[in-house]
Amino acid sequence: MHVVFVYKTTTMPGTYIPSDYLSVAVIIIFAALIGLGAIAAGLLVRPRRPYARKLMPYESGNPPVGEPRYRFSVKFYIVAMLFVVFDVEAVFLYPWAVAYDKLGIFGFVEMMLFIFILLIGYIYVWKKGAFNWE
Amino acid sequence: MEMETTISLLDIRPIIPELTLICVGLILILLDLIVKKKEIVAVVGIAGTLVALFGTYKLYGFYEPQVAFGGMFVLDGYANFFKLIFFLNIILTICISMKYMKIEKASFGEYYSLLMFSTTGMMIMASAADLIVLYLGLELMALSTYILVGLMRKKPRSNEAAIKYFFLGAFSSAFLLYGISLTYGLTGTTSLSGIAESLNALNIIGSPITYLGLIFMIVAFGFKIALVPFHMWAPDVYEGAPTSITAFMSVGPKAAGFAVLGRVLFDAFPAMQGQWASILIPMAVLTMAAGSIIALAQTNIKRMLAYSSIAHAGYMLLGIIAGTHEGLTSMVNYLMIYLFMNIGAFAIVIMLRREGFQGEDLEDYMGLSKSHPLASFLMLIFMFSLAGIPPTAGFIGKFYVFMEVINAGYVYLAIIAVVFSVISAFFYLRIVMYMYMKDPKQEVTLTTSPTMSIALAITAMMILIFGIFPSILLNLVRYSILG
Numbered sequence: 041m042h043v044v045f046v047y048k049t050t051t052m053p054g055t056y057i058p059s060d061y062l063s064v065a066v067i068i069i070f071a072a073l074i075g076l077g078a079i080a081a082g083l084l085v086r087p088r089r090p091y092a093r094k095l096m097p098y099e100s101g102n103p104p105v106g107e108p109r110y111r112f113s114v115k116f117y118i119v120a121m122l123f124v125v126f127d128v129e130a131v132f133l134y135p136w137a138v139a140y141d142k143l144g145i146f147g148f149v150e151m152m153l154f155i156f157i158l159l160i161g162y163i164y165v166w167k168k169g170a171f172n173w174e
Numbered sequence: 175m176e177m178e179t180t181i182s183l184l185d186i187r188p189i190i191p192e193l194t195l196i197c198v199g200l201i202l203i204l205l206d207l208i209v210k211k212k213e214i215v216a217v218v219g220i221a222g223t224l225v226a227l228f229g230t231y232k233l234y235g236f237y238e239p240q241v242a243f244g245g246m247f248v249l250d251g252y253a254n255f256f257k258l259i260f261f262l263n264i265i266l267t268i269c270i271s272m273k274y275m276k277i278e279k280a281s282f283g284e285y286y287s288l289l290m291f292s293t294t295g296m297m298i299m300a301s302a303a304d305l306i307v308l309y310l311g312l313e314l315m316a317l318s319t320y321i322l323v324g325l326m327r328k329k330p331r332s333n334e335a336a337i338k339y340f341f342l343g344a345f346s347s348a349f350l351l352y353g354i355s356l357t358y359g360l361t362g363t364t365s366l367s368g369i370a371e372s373l374n375a376l377n378i379i380g381s382p383i384t385y386l387g388l389i390f391m392i393v394a395f396g397f398k399i400a401l402v403p404f405h406m407w408a409p410d411v412y413e414g415a416p417t418s419i420t421a422f423m424s425v426g427p428k429a430a431g432f433a434v435l436g437r438v439l440f441d442a443f444p445a446m447q448g449q450w451a452s453i454l455i456p457m458a459v460l461t462m463a464a465g466s467i468i469a470l471a472q473t474n475i476k477r478m479l480a481y482s483s484i485a486h487a488g489y490m491l492l493g494i495i496a497g498t499h500e501g502l503t504s505m506v507n508y509l510m511i512y513l514f515m516n517i518g519a520f521a522i523v524i525m526l527r528r529e530g531f532q533g534e535d536l537e538d539y540m541g542l543s544k545s546h547p548l549a550s551f552l553m554l555i556f557m558f559s560l561a562g563i564p565p566t567a568g569f570i571g572k573f574y575v576f577m578e579v580i581n582a583g584y585v586y587l588a589i590i591a592v593v594f595s596v597i598s599a600f601f602y603l604r605i606v607m608y609m610y611m612k613d614p615k616q617e618v619t620l621t622t623s624p625t626m627s628i629a630l631a632i633t634a635m636m637i638l639i640f641g642i643f644p645s646i647l648l649n650l651v652r653y654s655i656l657g
Contacts, residue, residue, distance in 0.1 A: 160200050164203050164204070167207040
């Protein structure tokens with residue numbers, strides 16, 4: 041914990057001044073000043089030449105066509121969900137790999153079982169055609 | 175902090191039934207890719223479940239509770255008996271759903287593997303001796319059930335039910351996690367027995383935060399069991415789901431909810447029995463009242479059975495309120511009987527469904543006895559049992575629960591329960607009256623299949639056997655729970 045400014049103030053007994061938080065207050069003030077200062081400096085310095093094309097979402101990209109809210113295939117949701125499952129599998133593998141020495145053969149068998157169960161799930165979604173894009 | 179890996183190969187033994195069921199679920203997923211006829215998947219599913227059931231049977235003999243995974247997983251008679259309920263539930267559900275799912279055009283192989291995964295979740299819940307394992311099992315059960323509810327993808331009603339169930343289930347999970355985190359923050363442990371010890375050692379039994387954690391957990395389990403005021407999802411979900419799944423989830427998740435409720439209250443909060451009883455008593459009275467009274471106004475039989483199952487949850491809750499192990503015994507005994515009578519009733523509802531005919535209105539039952547005397551007689555048995563009329567098992571179930579509640583000193587609760595039981599008899603007997611005393615409005619043909627006949631034979635026989643010789647079931651329950 042770094043305390044930037046510590047002011048030893050003599051206070052009346054019984055009153056509490058949260059002097060420990062002074063550094064936080066100073067940081068908040070500075071952050072606000074820097075942010076506002078950057079916006080103000082930009083306003084003063086930059087040239088102002090507004091035209092319609094600048095208001096487009098991607099100024100130098102393709103002109104936008106149609107509504108942004110259109111219906112898209114539900115396949116995306118299946119792929120996203122499967123991603124989460126296998127992502128979590130990878131998350132489990134990391135701590136196991138780190139503690140491999142301590143867990144020993146029992147941990148190895150346990151992990152293989154875990155992966156085996158996921159493998160069955162993988163075969164299932166494959167055969168059901170969840171990866172089939174067309 | 176150095177953490178020891180205390181998991182050994184011996185820990186595998188108590189979870190063999192769960193592992194078997196998971197393997198069966200995975201095999202079914204792969205089998206579904208190969209075979210075209212989904213009946214084969216269903217039959218393999220039943221066979222696999224029987225193998226897992228055999229595993230539980232082999233593990234039943236242990237007198238002392240088996241503890242595995244560093245005390246997180248416990249296998250005692252209580253857990254084993256609940257597993258028996260779950261196995262019977264899944265087998266009977268598969269039997270009644272094979273033809274039905276075809277009619278609903280939702281005959282997927284995944285249906286059967288999801289049933290396996292859901293049942294595995296329930297079994298983990300029944301064996302959980304740690305709040306984290308409990309949550310794990312609950313989520314496994316709930317996530318599979320959400321999909322099963324929405325399996326009729328083309329039907330808006332089924333989709334609505336799935337979404338509703340999912341949202342309220344997510345809410346209840348949040349409540350459960352909040353309760354767990356509060357309790358963990360106070361006691362520093364998630365183990366149920368550890369919580370009980372810490373509460374005593376730290377002397378925080380009556381503290382408001384402990385109370386709050388307990389309340390949050392009861393709310394979460396109340397959602398799963400559909401106790402009033404957390405029952406609002408039940409009628410809509412039961413109506414929208416495929417009828418076979420309605421049968422499945424009116425027994426399975428409810429039993430699992432009772433299993434964890436009993437275990438958490440008796441193992442983790444035994445010292446706060448007065449406190450949790452004071453929460454559960456008004457909930458039980460409201461549950462019995464709302465279930466019995468609102469069911470009177472229903473015209474759809476699935477909704478009616480939904481409210482009936484809410485009312486039954488109220489009766490079962492009395493067994494927990496009694497606060498003794500005998501009370502717990504009566505609750506478990508009731509659950510087993512409820513399994514047979516409820517699945518039996520839903521089986522008849524399923525039989526009325528055929529291509530182009532819903533068969534869910536009460537009026538569809540008018541004059542059924544004239545065209546289908548046997549089916550009507552079976553429905554009569556199920557309705558008598560649900561209403562609690564001797565010599566059916568429903569009477570025995572209610573009798574033992576009320577007796578234990580009186581033994582525990584809550585005479586007024588037993589009186590209230592009997593009153594609502596009488597009120598609920600009206601809507602059960604109305605169906606019997608429609609079947610036997612009214613003239614048929616239209617021709618009703620029943621959809622039958624061999625497995626359906628097997629399921630009906632088993633359920634009806636069990637209701638009569640347990641009703642006439644109650645000691646058969648009661649001895650098993652007593653052996654399981656009291657040792």
